[in-house]
Amino acid sequence: SSFRGDGRHEGVCRVTIRDLVMQTRRLLRSLQEYLRLWKSALSQGQPIAILGLVVVVGLVFSSVQILFKDERVGVGHLIPAGSMCANQEDMYDANARRCQMGNKYAYAYLLSHSWVMCAPNMPGAKILRRSEDSFSNFWYLPKDRDAVREFYRTCVPTCADDADTYQSSKDLCLMSNDIARVWLQGDGQHCDSNTPGAGAIKRASKRVGDGNFWYKPEMASRVREFYKSCSARCAKGDSALDSMYCQVRNPMALSFLQRGGSRVVCDDISPGRSAVSRCPDGMYNGLCDGTVYRYRRRRGEEVEAWYTSCMQQPSGGQQGMRVARRNRIPPTNL
Numbered sequence: 665s666s667f668r669g670d671g672r673h674e675g676v677c678r679v680t681i682r683d684l685v686m687q688t689r690r691l692l693r694s695l696q697e698y699l700r701l702w703k704s705a706l707s708q709g710q711p712i713a714i715l716g717l718v719v720v721v722g723l724v725f726s727s728v729q730i731l732f733k734d735e736r737v738g739v740g741h742l743i744p745a746g747s748m749c750a751n752q753e754d755m756y757d758a759n760a761r762r763c764q765m766g767n768k769y770a771y772a773y774l775l776s777h778s779w780v781m782c783a784p785n786m787p788g789a790k791i792l793r794r795s796e797d798s799f800s801n802f803w804y805l806p807k808d809r810d811a812v813r814e815f816y817r818t819c820v821p822t823c824a825d826d827a828d829t830y831q832s833s834k835d836l837c838l839m840s841n842d843i844a845r846v847w848l849q850g851d852g853q854h855c856d857s858n859t860p861g862a863g864a865i866k867r868a869s870k871r872v873g874d875g876n877f878w879y880k881p882e883m884a885s886r887v888r889e890f891y892k893s894c895s896a897r898c899a900k901g902d903s904a905l906d907s908m909y910c911q912v913r914n915p916m917a918l919s920f921l922q923r924g925g926s927r928v929v930c931d932d933i934s935p936g937r938s939a940v941s942r943c944p945d946g947m948y949n950g951l952c953d954g955t956v957y958r959y960r961r962r963r964g965e966e967v968e969a970w971y972t973s974c975m976q977q978p979s980g981g982q983q984g985m986r987v988a989r990r991n992r993i994p995p996t997n998l
Contacts, residue, residue, distance in 0.1 A: 748806045750788075750813040756806075763809065765792055765802040769819035772882065774802060779884040780821050788815025821881030824861070824888040830881060836868055837884065839877040842965040843894040848877055854895050861890025896961055899968035905948055905958055912940060912957040912967070916974040921957050929977045936970025939963040 748756045749763035756763055765771060773782040774792060782789065788804075788811040795803040804812050821830050823837035830837050839845065847855040848865065855862065864883035872878050879887050898910035905911050912918060920928040921940065931937060939959040943952035952958075959967050 748809070750804075750809045750816060757803075760803075762803045762805050763812075765804065765812070767816050767819070768882075769821060770816050771802065773819055775800065777882070778822075779881050780819055782815065782820075783818035786811070786815040786818060788812040822884060823881060824879070824884040824891060831878075834872065834878065835881075836872070836878040837881055837887075839865060839879060839887070841891050841894065842969070843896055844891060845877060846965045846968050847894060854897050855890065856893035859886065859890040859893055861887035865890070896964050898961060899964045899971060902964075902967075904961070905943070905951075908961060909943075909958045910961050910964060910967075911943070912959070914971045914974070916976075917971055918957070920974060922955060927977060928974055930975075931970060931973035934966070934970045934973060936963070936966040936968070939966050939970075 743756050743758055744752070746756065750765075751767060753766035753768070754763045755766060769780045770782060770789075770792070772780045774789070774796075788808070791804050791808050791811060792802040792815070797803065821835075821837070823830055824839075825841060827840040828837045829840070844855055844865075848862075848869075861879070861883065864886055865877050865879045868878040868880055868883075869876065898904055899912075899914070902910045902913045912921070916928045917930060917940075920930045921942075940957050941959070942954065943956040943958045945952055945954055
């Protein structure tokens, strides 16, 4: 049995289909082997081989009929819940007169998945735990639907990181990891592109299409591993001064820093701007001569985001903004 992406558990039906396929393949292999032996016996003039072939073909045909007949048993008993069960995701077994749990959050919690939390001691939770069958389906009687519904209401998905937020309207987690965001935008930094978490974010984000990065809560553990693969680097186009500092190489950012914004406008209050400071004169064997700016490598993603705010300023505009920037106290070395 398994847990499907839409939250519904595939139990008896899927298992019997798998068994059907395996048994049918075994029967066909047996028939193929017998035909090989029969052909050999027939070539040697043994008439009993013909009678044997008729018997085996009949047995195979009957067995396959039985398998297909058994496959239909029980599948038709499940019908939409209506008002009989806790919610519309659940299904009602008309023969057994009981409901099958279909709530994906409660199901994941009862199977000890880490991406969802529910209240553990609710009466509904206890009812469902006692009724688990051999295929990991959970059942309850219609009279217990209110208790099960209250248990469902306590279930809340968790995201890969505390900074990520779950949006119930989309049933998705909003990604907030700065390094991962810069990498996914193609603007630098480093993350492992071969992780399932990266693929999960790309697929969900493409489906939403609002410019943000999203992922399904059930992929939280995979996204968490993806986050671990991300490491801070110098902003795209910049170079390392040493193991701790990076040198600003972005032409527009340098124009803003060196000329006080006479040609270029950048966001003057972003975290990336505050991360950048002038390199003290004489450092790095004289490289720093008053025109070199640096920042700590660990803040590379913030600086990279700041670069995207820089743009050419129209001639004759924003004079007041330039004066205000010149009068500001430059940030100290970080």
